[in-house]
Amino acid sequence: MGWVAQRMDSIPSSQIRRVLTQIVSLGVIVTSALIIWKGVMCVTGSESPVVVVLSGSMEPGFKRGDILFLQMNKDPIRAGEIVVFNVDGREIPIVHRVITVHERHGTGEVQILTKGDSNYDDDRVLYARGQLWLEQHHIMGRAVGMACHCVPSPNDVVQRHGRPGGSASTKPDAYGNKRIAIYEVLLVAFREFLLHSFRSRSLFFL
Amino acid sequence: MHSFSYRANAVVTFAVTILAVMCGMASLSDNFNSPSPTADVKVLNINWFQKQPNGNDEVSLTLNISADLSSLFTWNTKQVFVFVAAEYGTPQNALNQVSLWDGIIQSKEHAKFWIHTTNKYRFTDQARCSMPLFASGNNLRGKDFNLTLHWHIMPKTGKMFADKIVMTGYSLPEEYR
Numbered sequence: 001m002g003w004v005a006q007r008m009d010s011i012p013s014s015q016i017r018r019v020l021t022q023i024v025s026l027g028v029i030v031t032s033a034l035i036i037w038k039g040v041m042c043v044t045g046s047e048s049p050v051v052v053v054l055s056g057s058m059e060p061g062f063k064r065g066d067i068l069f070l071q072m073n074k075d076p077i078r079a080g081e082i083v084v085f086n087v088d089g090r091e092i093p094i095v096h097r098v099i100t101v102h103e104r105h106g107t108g109e110v111q112i113l114t115k116g117d118s119n120y121d122d123d124r125v126l127y128a129r130g131q132l133w134l135e136q137h138h139i140m141g142r143a144v145g146m147a148c149h150c151v152p153s154p155n156d157v158v159q160r161h162g163r164p165g166g167s168a169s170t171k172p173d174a175y176g177n178k179r180i181a182i183y184e185v186l187l188v189a190f191r192e193f194l195l196h197s198f199r200s201r202s203l204f205f206l
Numbered sequence: 207m208h209s210f211s212y213r214a215n216a217v218v219t220f221a222v223t224i225l226a227v228m229c230g231m232a233s234l235s236d237n238f239n240s241p242s243p244t245a246d247v248k249v250l251n252i253n254w255f256q257k258q259p260n261g262n263d264e265v266s267l268t269l270n271i272s273a274d275l276s277s278l279f280t281w282n283t284k285q286v287f288v289f290v291a292a293e294y295g296t297p298q299n300a301l302n303q304v305s306l307w308d309g310i311i312q313s314k315e316h317a318k319f320w321i322h323t324t325n326k327y328r329f330t331d332q333a334r335c336s337m338p339l340f341a342s343g344n345n346l347r348g349k350d351f352n353l354t355l356h357w358h359i360m361p362k363t364g365k366m367f368a369d370k371i372v373m374t375g376y377s378l379p380e381e382y383r
Binding site for chain 2: 060062078079082097099100103106108111117143148
């Protein structure tokens with residue numbers, strides 16, 4: 001026991017205190033973030049209250065990179081609602097709009113068909129093999145609001161040269177075009193990286 | 207305390223907070239808008255009404271949809287998604303809603319519209335595989351149904367609103383044609 005006390009005495013106590021303080025404050029930050037996240041999950045009733053749109057199937061309403069807020073309660077699903085659902089066998093949930101509802105007497109169980117706003121066909125091709133309808137337990141939440149367009153695409157940021165009525169600049173500026181192309185490549189790469197990192201984490205997914 | 211990373215952290219945090227507050231206020235401003243939309247849907251013709259091989263009844267209609275939704279648009283509106291759905295009840299199902307047509311209105315100028323169209327999506331009842339064949343799917347003959355015009359306001363930022371106008375008094379013919 002004596003040599004332990006000697007070892008402890010040789011290390012300056014302020015250094016230990018500093019390290020411990022840092023560890024504890026890091027733990028407090030992580031824990032409070034977890035508490036807030038779980039609290040939001042409890043209040044909204046949905047497993048993932050905030051999601052990022054990854055595909056363009058709901059354009060022009062939801063563009064890639066938009067953030068959606070979800071909520072889930074016991075109200076029956078009705079046509080026109082935008083729902084987030086999981087298909088068996090697919091890891092990434094899908095956000096589309098309900099177009100058809102058939103609700104049973106008594107039990108209240110529903111059969112639902114969905115479709116993305118800018119898709120031509122309904123979502124039967126996306127469901128599992130042999131599955132024609134979605135049911136209540138597939139639905140993770142309803143979209144109730146959206147935040148800003150947070151992960152912009154090259155079209156939003158880079159102004160293209162051009163005159164009304166023409167598709168390309170009349171006097172080609174070689175350096176200008178090359179610079180724009182580089183910006184676009186960088187922006188696309190950064191944006192894909194961001195969206196890919198959302199996709200592979202379990203916190204944000206769509 | 208005065209390092210670059212500390213200052214950058216403070217600036218970014220403040221900017222994100224201000225952005226969130228502005229988005230919240232923009233969304234709140236939508237509550238002050240009291241919309242007064244009007245709509246009318248006429249069924250001009252029943253094109254055909256058949257029983258499909260899988261047992262379901264299916265009908266094709268020609269509709270005339272006219273609506274004025276310009277009072278729904280505020281400065282915070284990105285688009286209004288409008289769709290017409292047929293609602294009816296059957297012995298098995300308390301409520302069926304089948305979407306017949308939908309459209310996207312992106313600006314106030316296009317919000318007053320008149321369109322003459324056949325149904326974009328199939329108006330068909332649903333047969334349940336677990337029920338005996340003779341009891342399912344023949345449910346649309348002579349059926350009375352409501353046509354509802356739903357709209358879904360999608361804002362640039364904030365809460366989405368949805369509402370509808372119900373129009374009653376439509377019915378399908380008794381016999382196939």
